Every structure is written in C-alpha cells, then in structure tokens.
Amino acid sequence: MKETDNKLTMRNIKPTAMRELVLKVLSEQKSAISLLELEQKFEKADKTTLYRTLKTFEENKLIHSIDDGTGSVKYALCKETCECNPSDLHVHFLCTKCKHTFCLNDIAIPNLTLPANFKLETINMVVKGICANCK
Amino acid sequence: MKETDNKLTMRNIKPTAMRELVLKVLSEQKSAISLLELEQKFEKADKTTLYRTLKTFEENKLIHSIDDGTGSVKYALCKETCECNPSDLHVHFLCTKCKHTFCLNDIAIPNLTLPANFKLETINMVVKGICANCK
DNA sequence: AAAACTTTGCAACTCAGTTGCATAGCTTTT
DNA sequence: AAAAGCTATGCAACTGAGTTGCAAAGTTTT
Numbered sequence: 001m002k003e004t005d006n007k008l009t010m011r012n013i014k015p016t017a018m019r020e021l022v023l024k025v026l027s028e029q030k031s032a033i034s035l036l037e038l039e040q041k042f043e044k045a046d047k048t049t050l051y052r053t054l055k056t057f058e059e060n061k062l063i064h065s066i067d068d069g070t071g072s073v074k075y076a077l078c079k080e081t082c083e084c085n086p087s088d089l090h091v092h093f094l095c096t097k098c099k100h101t102f103c104l105n106d107i108a109i110p111n112l113t114l115p116a117n118f119k120l121e122t123i124n125m126v127v128k129g130i131c132a133n134c135k
Numbered sequence: 136m137k138e139t140d141n142k143l144t145m146r147n148i149k150p151t152a153m154r155e156l157v158l159k160v161l162s163e164q165k166s167a168i169s170l171l172e173l174e175q176k177f178e179k180a181d182k183t184t185l186y187r188t189l190k191t192f193e194e195n196k197l198i199h200s201i202d203d204g205t206g207s208v209k210y211a212l213c214k215e216t217c218e219c220n221p222s223d224l225h226v227h228f229l230c231t232k233c234k235h236t237f238c239l240n241d242i243a244i245p246n247l248t249l250p251a252n253f254k255l256e257t258i259n260m261v262v263k264g265i266c267a268n269c270k
Numbered sequence: 271a272a273a274a275c276t277t278t279g280c281a282a283c284t285c286a287g288t289t290g291c292a293t294a295g296c297t298t299t300t
Numbered sequence: 301a302a303a304a305g306c307t308a309t310g311c312a313a314c315t316g317a318g319t320t321g322c323a324a325a326g327t328t329t330t
Contacts (some may be wrong), residue, residue: 276328
C-alpha cells in the first residue's frame with residue numbers, strides 16, 4: 001500500500017486515482033493553493049471533481065482552507081495530528097508581492113480576552129506583508 | 136453646516152444627498168453591514184451607487200471593510216482619528232448564531248513575532264463564536 | 271452477473287462584486 | 301445667465317469563484 005493511499009485511508013477517505021493525484025500535488029506545494037491553481041497543475045481535469053475532492057479532504061481534516069481575503073480560498077495540508085480545533089490553529093501569511101499564502105505553522109494564534117459573555121469557536125488570522133523570499 | 140456634512144468634508148468627501156443618507160444609515164448600525172444589507176435599508180436605491188459610495192468612504196478612511204469569511208464584505212465606521220494603520224486595527228467578531236459582525240474596538244490585534252525577514256503590513260483577525268446577545 | 275452505491279465530468283446556475291455608458295446634477299468659466 | 305466641463309448617479313450587462321443537477325463511468329456488495 002502506497003504512502004499516499006495510507007494518508008487517505010487514515011482520514012477515512014477512499015483512495016481513488018484522482019484523490020491520490022490531488023494529494024500528491026498538494027504535498028508538493030510550499031504555499032497554499034486555490035482551486036483554480038490546482039486545476040492548472042493538471043493537463044486535463046474537471047473543476048467540479050477537484051472542488052469536491054478538496055471538500056472531501058477538508059471534511060476529513062486532511063487539509064484546511066484559508067480565506068486570505070484575496071477572493072479565492074486557498075488550501076493546505078494539515079499536520080498529521082491536526083483536528084482543526086482552536087489549539088491546532090496557526091497564523092497565515094499573505095505576501096502582497098508574490099501573492100503566495102503561507103501557513104506559519106510555528107506561530108499559534110495569540111490568546112484573546114473577549115468581552116463578557118462572548119464565546120470563542122474559532123479564529124481566522126491573516127497577516128499581510130512581504131515574505132522572506134520577496135524581501 | 137450639518138454634522139454629517141462635516142464628517143464627510145473632514146475626510147475630503149464631497150457631501151451629496153446620497154452620501155449623507157448612506158453615512159446616516161452606517162452611523163445607526165450596531166454591527167457591520169454588507170452592501171446588500173445597505174441596499175435593503177433604502178426603499179429604492181441603486182446597488183452601483185451604494186457600492187461606489189462605500190468605496191469612496193473606504194478610500195477616504197471614513198469606513199473600513201471587514202472580510203469575515205461569510206462571502207460578503209462588511210463595512211463599519213472608523214473612529215474619528217483612524218488612519219487604518221496597523222496600530223488602528225482591532226479584532227472583529229462574527230456571531231455564528233445571529234450572523235452579525237462586530238468591531239471589538241477595544242481589543243487590539245495582539246503583537247506577533249513573524250519569522251525572520253517577513254515584513255508586516257496589516258492583519259485581519261476575525262473571531263467566530265457566539266456573541267453576548269445570543270448567549 | 272445484477273443491483274446498489276460512489277465518484278467523475280459536463281453544463282448550467284448563483285451570487286457578490288464590478289465595469290461601461292448614458293443621463294442628471296453640480297461647478298466653473300465666459 | 302448660458303455654455304462648457306466635471307462629478308455623481310442609475311441601469312444593464314459582465315466577471316469569476318463557487319456550487320448544484322444529472323447522467324455516465326467505476327466500485328462494491330449481494
């Protein structure tokens with residue numbers, strides 16, 4: 001059994017040819033990728049299939065989605081132990097020069113004291129600026 | 136000179152009837168409002184005009200926009216002294232029950248230590264959860 | 271091998287945001 | 301005060317990301 005298959009099976013995703021390919025492409029990325037960008041990595045691929053593949057991956061916490069404010073949602077692999085709980089969350093960085101969106105996996109979302117009677121569920125924190133490569 | 140006119144003029148926005156009305160509506164909101172919601176506050180108003188009015192207001196820092204991840208951008212008045220610099224930024228809260236988006240004006244975005252050679256420009260931080268009214 | 275379920279692919283739609291263009295309304299110049 | 305010029309407004313039509321319906325292809329179960 002291939003390693004990729006294993007990663008899918010671990011997350012209760014039936015390993016099809018398409019899904020293996022998508023996971024492979026996602027694994028190769030250094031930054032988060034949009035549906036459109038993913039589509040362009042393939043010679044011939046249907047947007048709907050990729051869309052639904054990403055949804056399936058996200059539901060099963062193999063990947064997480066990032067709304068970086070650019071108008072297109074980006075996707076990136078979760079860590080193996082990730083359950084997408086608040087404690088698993090990290091900061092994302094959008095470079096305004098190269099337009100890449102990075103997971104700053106080592107930077108946890110800082111603790112916040114909300115006003116009285118506000119209950120926290122999750123936090124989206126996107127930092128914009130210039131990344132190390134573009135500097 | 137009316138107070139509303141004054142606020143517009145202070146920000147170098149020519150005070151037209153439409154703009155005064157829009158500013159009035161925005162001032163009355165307890166939470167941030169989308170273009171569509173704004174449109175519905177008027178009997179008869181053109182989306183384009185409202186859209187361009189909001190853009191003008193935003194460019195001149197009378198209001199700021201909030202991408203709360205719901206798919207529709209929200210707008211809220213800036214404080215009088217706001218220049219929309221990082222130090223002016225605050226946390227936004229999206230209630231998953233009532234779907235309202237609030238400016239937590241008193242909660243500044245926490246300081247972050249970015250990886251080496253990353254330069255910060257701005258931060259978008261949206262907390263999701265249940266607000267005090269819905270609890 | 272047939273029946274039942276899942277995945278894939280095409281087309282077509284939704285919805286927020288945006289642009290083009292003509293008209294209406296000011297402002298400035300003569 | 302009329303003409304010329306600029307700004308704001310309103311309608312229609314478009315864009316692009318995301319999404320759904322449905323039928324065909326592929327798997328799994330009986």
